[in-house]
Amino acid sequence: MTEIPEGAGDERVDAVLAGLERLSGLPVGEHAAVYDDAYAGLEETLAAMDEQ
Incomplete structure (x- = not known):
């Protein structure tokens, strides 16, 4: 998996991107829902x- 950048420069964007950290604990079949969110x-x- 590609590493998520440390910060986008906007706290709101950073908060959304932090949600992508959930991917590592999920089966691949559930990744689409995380990306949709x-x-x-x-x-x-x-x-x-x-x-x-």
Whole structure:
């Protein structure tokens, strides 16, 4: 697995990316749900940034 960067420079993005750490303890068949959660979290974060 590729290492997750230490930080993206935004606490909200970092919090979403930290959720990817769950992948190492899950069977591969459950990875898609984790990626879906991360994608949704990033979309939400970007939308909030646009509103500012």
